[in-house]
Amino acid sequence: xxxxxxxxxxxxxxxxxxxxxxxxxxxxxxxxxxxxxxxxxxxxxxxxxxxxxxxxxxxxxxxxxxxxxxxxxxxxxxxxxxxxxxxxxxxxxxxxxxxxxxxxxxxxxxxxxxxxxxxxxxxxxxxxxxxxxxxxxxxxxxxxxxxxxxxxxxxxxxxxxxxxxxxxxxxxxxxxxxxxxxxxxxxxxxxxxxxxxxxxxxxxxxxxxxxxxxxxxxxxxxxxxxxxxxxxxxxxxxxxxxxxxxxxxxxxxxxxxxxxxxxxxxxxxxxxxxxxxxxxxxxxxxxxxxxxxxxxxxxxxxxxxxxxxxxxxxxxxxxxxxxxxxxxxxxxxxxxxxxxxxxxxxxxxxxxxxxxxxxxxxxxxxxxxxxxxxxxxxxxxxxxxxxxxxxxxxxxxxxxxxxxxxxxxxxxxxxxxxxxxxxxxxxxxxxxxxxxxxxxxxxxxxxxxxxxxxxxxxxxxxxxxxxxxxxxxxxxxxxxxxxxxxxxxxxxxxxx
Numbered sequence: 001x002x003x004x005x006x007x008x009x010x011x012x013x014x015x016x017x018x019x020x021x022x023x024x025x026x027x028x029x030x031x032x033x034x035x036x037x038x039x040x041x042x043x044x045x046x047x048x049x050x051x052x053x054x055x056x057x058x059x060x061x062x063x064x065x066x067x068x069x070x071x072x073x074x075x076x077x078x079x080x081x082x083x084x085x086x087x088x089x090x091x092x093x094x095x096x097x098x099x100x101x102x103x104x105x106x107x108x109x110x111x112x113x114x115x116x117x118x119x120x121x122x123x124x125x126x127x128x129x130x131x132x133x134x135x136x137x138x139x140x141x142x143x144x145x146x147x148x149x150x151x152x153x154x155x156x157x158x159x160x161x162x163x164x165x166x167x168x169x170x171x172x173x174x175x176x177x178x179x180x181x182x183x184x185x186x187x188x189x190x191x192x193x194x195x196x197x198x199x200x201x202x203x204x205x206x207x208x209x210x211x212x213x214x215x216x217x218x219x220x221x222x223x224x225x226x227x228x229x230x231x232x233x234x235x236x237x238x239x240x241x242x243x244x245x246x247x248x249x250x251x252x253x254x255x256x257x258x259x260x261x262x263x264x265x266x267x268x269x270x271x272x273x274x275x276x277x278x279x280x281x282x283x284x285x286x287x288x289x290x291x292x293x294x295x296x297x298x299x300x301x302x303x304x305x306x307x308x309x310x311x312x313x314x315x316x317x318x319x320x321x322x323x324x325x326x327x328x329x330x331x332x333x334x335x336x337x338x339x340x341x342x343x344x345x346x347x348x349x350x351x352x353x354x355x356x357x358x359x360x361x362x363x364x365x366x367x368x369x370x371x372x373x374x375x376x377x378x379x380x381x382x383x384x385x386x387x388x389x390x391x392x393x394x395x396x397x398x399x400x401x402x403x404x405x406x407x408x409x410x411x412x413x414x415x416x417x418x419x420x421x422x423x424x425x426x427x428x429x430x431x432x433x434x435x436x437x438x439x440x441x442x443x444x445x446x447x448x449x450x451x452x453x454x455x456x457x458x459x460x461x462x463x464x465x466x467x468x469x470x471x472x473x474x475x476x477x478x479x480x481x482x483x484x485x486x487x488x489x490x491x492x493x494x495x496x
Contacts, residue, residue, distance in 0.1 A: 081106050081173075082142055083116035085153035086124045097366060101334065102153045102175060104284075109181050114145040128167060129160045135167040142168050151178055155335070158207045175335065176203060183340065191258040198251040199340050201244050208237050208244075274461065275324040275436045277316075278351040278387075280379065281360030282371035283331030286394040289419035290360055291328045294429065313350070318433035319426075323460050327354065334374045341381050352384035355437050358428075360392045361407070363399030363416065368407060388435055389413060392428060397421050439463055439478075441485040445492050448473040454491075457484055 083102050087095035095118050103113045117138070125131040129152055130138065142150065149171045150164070156174040165172045173181075180200050187193040279287045295314045316326045327350045341348075351357060359375060361368045372391070379385065393399070393407050396416040408414050415431060417424030439462045447454050455474055458464055462480035469475075473491075480488065 079109075079111040079149045080114055080145070080147045081111045081149045081151050082114055082138070082145060082147040083151050083153065084130060084138060085116075085118045086130060087118050087120050088123055092118075093366075094370075097370075098153055098334070102151060102178075105175070105178050105182065105333075106151055109178055109185070111149065111151075114147050115141055117141065124154060124160075126157075127160065128163045129154070129156055130164075132167070135164055139168045142170055149173055151175070161207060179333065179336070179340065191255065194251055194255050194258070198248060198255065201248050201251070205241060205244050205248075208240055275322070275356070276327065276350075276354045277324055277356045277358060277432060277436070278327045278329055278354035279358045279360060280329050280351050280375060281331065281358075281392075282362060282365075282375055283333050285331070285360045285362040285371065286419045287328055287331065287360045290358070290392065290394060290417070291326060293419045293422060293425055295326055318436070319429055320433055320463070321459065322433065322436065322463060324355075324432075324436060327351075332375045332378045334370065336374070336378055341378060348378070348382040348384075351379060352382050352387070354384075354387055356432065356435050357384065357387050357389045358392050358432075359389050360394050362395055363393040363404055363407065364395040368393070368403065369410075372411075390415065390428075390431060390435060392417055394419055396423060439480045439484075441482055442477075442479050443485050443488055443492065444475070444477045445488040446470070446473050446475050447488070447491050451491075454484075454488060458488075 083099055083106065085095060085099045085102065099116050099118060103116060106113050119130050119134055121131070125134075128135045138150065141147075147170060150168055150173070152164075152172065152174045154174060155176045156164070156172070161172055161174065180196065180203060183196045184200065187196045279291055281287050291314060295316045313325050313327045315323065317323055329348065329350055357379070359372070361371050361375075365371060391407070391411040391414040393404060393414060393416040395418060396404060397418040397420065399416075404416055408416065413435075415424060415428055417428050419425075442465075445454075452474075455467070455476060458476060458478045458480055461484055462478045465477040465479065467474060467476055476488075
């Protein structure tokens with residue numbers, strides 16, 4: 001039986017071979033030596049060595065706290081992670097922005113980011129995501145930093161996950177699992193929790209690991225089980241998969257029932273002809289802050305990703321007094337896992353069924369256009385492409401003026417605001433008033449004082465142009481929907 005060295009022994013041998021400050025130099029010398037070798041039989045290794053030279057650290061990602069006492073450090077020591085990304089296209093800035101976003105996701109999940117590295121490749125390695133040589137180098141970084149988790153900036157196949165874990169010897173998590181974990185922490189409502197659980201099970205199903213390669217742990221077996229229980233039976237992993245599928249079917253039924261309840265509420269609003277506005281946008285763009293500013297709703301606001309998970313619907317009024325509903329929706333993110341888009345489809349229908357979308361984008365982000373594109377991709381997925389859209393460039397007080405000018409020039413329907421200071425909010429409210437669909441029938445009616453509820457409905461469901469109290473009743477001029485117009489028709493004065 002071969003003995004395997006412990007992580008601490010590995011760390012010692014690593015320190016002996018590469019004293020502090022010399023490790024990078026040693027790697028560079030090694031790579032230069034290999035690049036001069038012209039032995040035709042070593043092409044494969046040469047490629048691997050050149051790939052190894054491409055693993056570059058991304059500065060400024062570490063969130064580790066310094067100068068804390070040992071007791072405080074033990075309390076703060078959550079999962080300690082190293083981030084790794086594969087840069088396949090775009091500029092190095094694009095790759096670093098993507099890894100910075102992954103760092104923000106990891107922080108939101110409660111992790112401590114120790115280091116981040118990017119590797120340039122044409123496409124991720126099918127076996128280990130970053131290549132075998134890079135995986136060994138990543139293991140050195142894990143030992144050096146004392147990390148207990150590696151987070152990859154992409155969705156890994158079950159095989160990639162297993163192979164990379166086998167090399168780095170710590171837990172490996174991909175971007176999808178990380179986002180699912182954040183959603184699980186933030187789900188508050190019964191429906192939100194069910195949707196997250198369904199997405200997690202969909203993700204977990206193909207990634208169940210057997211007991212060794214043989215999957216030999218049986219549910220039957222020929223032990224002392226008695227007659228009719230001998231034989232191979234069902235493997236443990238097959239049983240787990242079957243149970244997960246059964247739970248998923250049950251969860252889908254529950255979500256469908258909850259969706260019916262929300263559909264009834266939405267139909268009620270539709271019947272009352274109340275226009276609806278949905279706030280959509282990238283995670284942490286300031287959607288909840290904007291909702292609070294527009295309605296005074298007092299919704300939870302946090303400087304963290306995915307603070308809002310359950311849709312919040314609030315009543316609001318335009319400056320002219322028209323009533324509408326405002327729905328805050330879950331934040332979107334680049335490469336939002338398809339499991340989540342499917343699981344949260346019923347929640348995202350708030351966007352598809354609205355009359356107007358306020359598409360909030362973080363104006364202080366280095367590349368806000370990427371955020372806009374990522375959100376529009378999900379809006380397309382839920383079939384809301386026909387809904388009118390206003391691009392709300394939030395955090396204008398912290399934005400680069402050149403970026404603001406570029407966005408306002410490129411986006412046809414755009415307005416710059418600051419939910420924090422209130423700048424631009426009055427102009428946004430006026431724009432919402434203009435963009436909301438208007439009732440189609442203009443009517444003049446003399447409504448008896450005994451039918452005051454019709455006047456109230458005209459204010460709530462329509463647009464009152466003028467209102468005059470006379471001896472016979474209220475003379476009302478308004479734009480209303482067909483249903484209310486029919487109810488008001490008996491009081492329309494006869495043509496002279």
